[in-house]
Amino acid sequence: MPRIHNVMTSSVLPAVLLVGALLPGARAAHAQVDYRNIDSGRPVRIGDATPTARKSLELNLGNGRVEQLSQGRYRLQLEPRLTYGLLPRTEVSVRSPVFFNERALRPRAGVAGVGIGFEHQLRIESLHLPSVGLGTELFVPTGPAALPPTYSVRGMMTRSFPVGRIHFNGAYGTFNVRTPVGFEKILPPIHGACSVAPTELAMTVRFACMPSTLLSAAAPGATRTHDRWLFGMAVDKSLPLRSTLLMADVFGQKYRSIGRPVDWTGEVGVRTQLSRSIVIDAAVGRLFTGESRATFLTFGTTLSRALTL
Template sequence: MNPFLNAPRFGVAGLLVVVTALSAPLATLSAQTDYYNTDAGRPVRIEDAYAIERRAVELQLAPFRLERARGGSYRWGIEPEFAVGLFPRTQVEIGFPIAHVEGVAGTRRTALGGIDASVLYNLNTETRLPALAVVADVLLPVGAMAPDKAYPSFKAIATKTFPWARFHLNGQVTIGDAPSIAPAGSGTTASAELSRWLVGVAVDRTLPLRSLLLTAEVVTSQPLDATETQAWDVAGGARYQVSPRLAVDGGGGYRLSRADAGWFLTAGAAVSLGLPWSPRR
């Protein structure tokens, strides 16, 4: 069964949102110029240590992920996100993962897989030392495909820039036991990112004259369920600045281990706006 026959309901809706956002008047909004400021999942899981600018607002419009596991089963999901730079070097973000699964006998289900809220704080800019950041995140049990309880996570990020490339190191731990009862659609994008711990490294290279960033990563993680084996993923992708306010990205990769080994594809877009009020003088 071709997953695209059912998946586009939310994908088309996301595309309509993109078109609407691009056609809206943006004269009073601040411009996005940091296409190299990477976020988790756009296009790879490993992110850099920098927050969006203060008073900036970023709308991540329906980032899409399609997975094909060993055996030929497909699953897909989108996670619209809203990020705002409320304070200097501080990014607050909230996401709404929506997942679609196909079960036995041709059954299909699409539902919200939780609410994901996070705060990233950049500790310093790069000198001889790398830039460092910390992230606090929580996945809330909201939606038919959400986990049965809240799962807080904590992440440390380091970014080091060289004349020829940037390197990023991420380490994350999640607090909580594996769900005693698997939610409907377990293993979808709503819960697949949950892991006891995760470590990954990414390298990217910017092509400023083309407003293009190329990146690749290697990630290993241990699922919350101790009976599952450690996972290894390899992925790559690109992010392109279409206009001062719009960046698009796409990528793909392969899961090398576990029962759900197989390939995956990602695509997304982000529109950068600005808070409607002016700073006090």
């Protein structure tokens, strides 16, 4: 716990303070529009319907998330991501999440897997109709005890108004559960004692705080696949003279067939463009309903450049 807490103090807070300090001094620059592109998770979960521009390569470095769980515990996640505008209004992406769990979980750290994504803008926003996009991702968990791959499909809609933009996202996907022998029902809450925790990075369910004697005695049982869904909305306000975007969102997630209610989360964030090729972002969020409560911070840097493959 002290180690994770030190990571939060030394990495996340300076990143948030840096973004805040740059807001008054950020300058407008010609052709700097990357700060307006809200990729899912950068820095809020609900994204816009605009993919990466054609022949543009984006490298997301230092993207992290620190969660403050119950009982004074912390969890750190890092997620490097590479995105390329392969065709007009079409992008492909590869991401590889890395997790650092609290001491009660095993393993405490590792690579969760590799996600391969595809996104296409079905229509560009017009005077009377919003822009619409469709995305999908195949996620392949890694490690000796990795579960089968999962997939997700996401729809996005963006509408612009004089005061800002509004975004709607809806998603459907799968996640896998490996049921240990001797346990017939998976019980929440995810952050309580002897609980099970859906790990969104790997789209799996793992035992969080079960006594080690039970864990060592329980052999892996059958793997079951269930479905999950997400729905949410976001609003943003651009400050063009400062190359800065302010945003907020709220969304609900439902993991079916494991006895969990809908989890609702709210976030506020900021993106600011330092140069033609560098954008930094930060956000704070709260999982405020459901079987658990958690506060988290996200931070990241995006490098972009034109590239012909």
